[in-house]
Amino acid sequence: MLSYIVRRLLLLIPVFFTVSIIIFGIIHLVPGDPVDNLLRIGSTPEQKAIITARYGLDKPLVEQYLLWLGNMAQGDLGDAIVMRRPVSALLAQNIPFSLRLGAAALLFSTLLGIAAGTLAAIYKDSRIDQSIMAGILLGSTLPSFWLGLLLILLFSVQLGWLPVSGARSWQAIILPVLTIGLGGTALVARVTRIAMLETMQKDFVLLLHAKGLPARRIQLRHVLRHALMPVVTILGLRIGWILGGAVTVEFVFARPGLGTLLIKALNQHDYPVMQGCLLMLAIAVMLGTLIGDLVQAAMDPRVRQAMT
């Protein structure tokens, strides 16, 4: 297992370099000049040249990339051009909000997905099964931007139960969690349902029935436990997906976080902040994938053998 972990960690190095080149390339290919956002009416072309040189934006792209990489190796993500703060400080300020939101949404979608998938499997091909799967399909296809506004209209405007936006109270996280979570429930529910149905066909389940155990007890205590294995393996993969999904949701709910910071940086063409945010999202995806793979390997010796 140890050699498997080492191999997987080593594999992350080329992935990280590739991702860093893609991030840097995409950001610098998008039209827009951050210095335009710093210039105030009355500024002269000379002032523009000074500001451009100050942030090294007059250097060739390759040199800028290597500089960024070199500084990153020393733990320095650079200074925000428009926001004028160290990028690491901006990330440190915002990441905890995204992590809280992401973790809550992951927990919510997992629990709801497992419950929905289990119910759908137990009542396979019934109206309950069809209703659950249709509802989940609808939830997962609604754009989160729109779903968020709908939830605000219902729970904040019509019912007045929850705050519209912000992060000033614990209640303020509920609607963003619902928005992200409802979209993410579909995958967990589908995996749970399929796994449950497959497990129900296993010999040990027949044996349990033969022993006379109540059907509900077999389904919830024995079948579900086995069916959860594939669900656990996909949880890791969903960490990055959840954080990525939080980008628009944070914006709609005016919540601080990585997404809000990224959108702000995109609008201002603040390269170092865009790079920092995208890198964090990429790292989250890489770590999530790693965790998913490790869990799978720990549970299934065939995966470890395939790797070694």
Next chain:
Amino acid sequence: MKQHLRKAFLIGGTALMTLAGSASMAWSQEATFVMSTNEVGAPTYNPIKGAMLNIATSMLYDRLVVQDADQSYHPHLAESWEEAPDGMLWTFHLRQGVKFHNDEPFNAATIAAWIPMFTGTDNEYLVGAIDKVEVVDDYTVKFVMKHPEPNLLYNLSSVFMGIPAPKAYQELGDNFGVTAAIGTGPYKLETFAIGQETVLVRNEDYKWGASLSENKGPAKIEKLTFREIPEESTAFLELKTGGVDMLLAVPTDFIGELKKEANVEVLTLPGLDVAYMPINVTQAPFDDIKVREATAFAINQKEILASIYGGVGSEAHNFLISALPESKVDPKFDISYDPARSAKVFDEAGWKLGDDGIRVKDGKPLNVKLWTQSDTEFKRLTEAVQAQLKAVGMNAEITVYDSSAIKDQYKKNEHQLAVRSYNWNNADILDWFFSGERLGYPNISMWNDPKSEELDKKALTESKTVNERIANFKTYHEYLLSQFVFAPIYQPVQNIGYNKERLKLPAAIHSIQIDAISIMDMEVAE
């Protein structure tokens, strides 16, 4: 024993009710405002070094001079001032009894220390004409000028010229404006989270409100929270549900919805924006002044005001907001819809109307590229312009660019016409958009003309007094209008939505936008 217990409950209950009562009173003295979306993400409250400041900055720092809604200048920390006839010396008489939030005194030494702080910063140009500051006595300073600067009062009234406490500024270094912001303003900074919210508490010692505020201090509202909500729909819903008390900028699209709300009032202030259509003079057929003239006179400002903006705002007939004296050009230069003149000039230029309604010259139809940005309001306005151009025989194909990327696209010089707007209340905007030094962006018209450059230079750098500057800019403005390098379209107003059950506003707003001057006179309804 029972009696004792009952008494204890009674006293406890009364105490709790008193506490609850005082808490609700304290709550009632608090207000939450939502900043305009273009101020979201301002990273600092450092007026010396900041490239972007939000409205809360004016609550923290007072300025020497303030500007009324009619663009006139009025005293604040400077009680009066005199300008030498040659414009080379300004004398400011400072208000006495003013102190900073950290108890540093405000006096002539403050000004002497403050002006040099701009050296080497991106905001240096604001004081670039000042050679040195001479302290005459504790409350009188003289600005010895390198050259006349008739725009000095405008600069001094800028939020970037809010005065920070010199000692605190030196001590805090780069943290000034981030972890602490010490000024003489009516509010003190309690907390600041970039992109989220700023909480200010009332400066109880404040008694030096600007001449434009009725209330000289302290402010009536104890605690102010400025929230940053980037999504306009969310901000609208916050106001609707009572989550916030005021939206400092309401898009025109939301006005109708807001007016339906019983508890919401929409306040309108004179606008600082002008929507216009730059015409790229380097791209055929617009290298022909006659085609530019015909195009400019094809824009029906009245129709756009009525159909797109529901009559809210005003028509634009030149480049500057109507509150500026430089906008009062000779009426013969103003550009107003005149389809007959448009058709006549097109014909003179050789562009004859074809059977399909599109003009043709040398067998080529009059097809042009019309650029705009992705915001809904711009797209709607551009579609109206497209229809009006079609009506005079010009086929304009719209290309939409993301608002954050379009500036770079202009630099490629591939556009012919564009629809855009600016927000500024000084005639030097003419230099910004039409100086030959800034071709591409911001000079989208690609206008580079020797006479224009000369008039620009004269207005910008050679004017000695305010009146001379106005006259010079007016001449420059008239020349630009005569060359048809743009078509004026529309002047919006500033729409402010507020909860009228919570906030009481003064009868008249004496500031160019809602800021410290007007907030001093606001109160929370009991």
